[in-house]
Amino acid sequence: xxxxTQSPTHLIKTRGQQVxxxxxxxxxxxxxxxxxxxxxxxxxxxxxxxxxEERQRGNFPDRFSGHQFPNYSSELNVNALLLGDSALxxxxxxxxxxxxxxxxxxxxxxxxx
Amino acid sequence: xxxxxxxxxALSIQEGENATMNCSYKTSINNLQWYRQNSGRGLxxxxxxRSNEREKHSGRLRVTLDTSKKSSSLLITASRAADxxxxxxxxxxxAGNKLTFGGGTRVLVKP
Numbered sequence: 693x694x695x696x697t698q699s700p701t702h703l704i705k706t707r708g709q710q711v712x713x714x715x716x717x718x719x720x721x722x723x724x725x726x727x728x729x730x731x732x733x734x735x736x737x738x739x740x741x742x743x744x745e746e747r748q749r750g751n752f753p754d755r756f757s758g759h760q761f762p763n764y765s766s767e768l769n770v771n772a773l774l775l776g777d778s779a780l781x782x783x784x785x786x787x788x789x790x791x792x793x794x795x796x797x798x799x800x801x802x803x804x805x
Numbered sequence: 806x807x808x809x810x811x812x813x814x815a816l817s818i819q820e821g822e823n824a825t826m827n828c829s830y831k832t833s834i835n836n837l838q839w840y841r842q843n844s845g846r847g848l849x850x851x852x853x854x855r856s857n858e859r860e861k862h863s864g865r866l867r868v869t870l871d872t873s874k875k876s877s878s879l880l881i882t883a884s885r886a887a888d889x890x891x892x893x894x895x896x897x898x899x900a901g902n903k904l905t906f907g908g909g910t911r912v913l914v915k916p
Contacts, residue, residue, distance in 0.1 A: 696847075725903060734893055734906035735848070748903050780845060788901050793838060798847035 694719060696785050696797035704803045705773050713768045713800045717785030723747075724766040725794065726758060727782040735782055741766050742788045770802075778804045811894060811910040819915050824881040826910040828894030829874075835899050837870055839879050842891045842909070851879075851892075884914045 697716045705711050717724050723742045727735035737750035741760035760766045764785075770777055780801050784794040812827045828837070836855050840848040854861045854870045854877065861868045867880040881888055891911045895904040 698847075723901060727904075727906075731845070734908050735895075735904075737903040737905065740903055742901075750903065782847065784848075784904070786901065793850050793853050794895075794904060795850055796840070796848035799845075801845075 696783055696795050698781075698783050698797035698800050700800060701798065702801045702803075704805060706805055707773055707775060709773050710769065710771045711773060711802060713770075713781050713783075713802070714765065715768070715783030715785075715797060716765045717783075718795050721785035721787055721795070722764050723786045723788040724760060724764065725784045725786070726766070726768045727784065728752070729780040729782055729799070731779075738768070773804045775804050778802060811892070811907040813910060814908065815911045815913070817913045817915065818884055820884060820886055822884055824884050824888070824912055824914070826879050826892055826912070828877045828879070828907055830877075830894075830896050830905075830907075831875065832898065834872070834896040835902065836897050837868075837877050838895045838897075838904065839866075839868060839877075840893045840895060842893065843889075848893065881912075884912075886914050886916045888912060889914045 699714045725740040726738040729735040738752050740748040744760045755771045757769045780799045782799045783797045786794040810829050838853045839851040842848050852863050852868050854868050865882045870877045891909045893906050893909045895906045
């Protein structure tokens, strides 16, 4: 049973560029959440997708957008990258609306130069 | 902003000793989960405790929850070098809701 998979593992981008990160949820899970983790800090919630719609959103600018596909996989897009966007981006999957655990992928390390 | 705060921020112990870390949060919760993270990689789920539960065990892990004090503790017994990692607590306010994390406790287990 595959867990949560994210791609790519590492990424280097230049300021002003755009980036797309991808996530496949754990088998049987229908909800995908994205988190940003700066070095030395805890993860911060970006947004959550369920039934292909954004259900919740954290305190992140509109430069951060996402999408969920019918197979429940998801993408995180960040436009006009800033140096401060350098972080580990984590994807978590869960069963929507239920009291179950959230499982995380290995993350994508984004470096903006 | 972060809901929880872990205490201590860092912990160094010898292999075989117990490690205890605490998590405090600010608002009412539905569930509290503990995660482990090795060297800035993905989060590994350790244990989930519901707001109506007071204690839970999983292998060498023991988690307690005191909703009146808005706090939780994670005890790792008979620690091993492989337990070296950062440990985070995360809370949610409702089923399926977003997780709010604390800043983590960095644990070093010396062989």
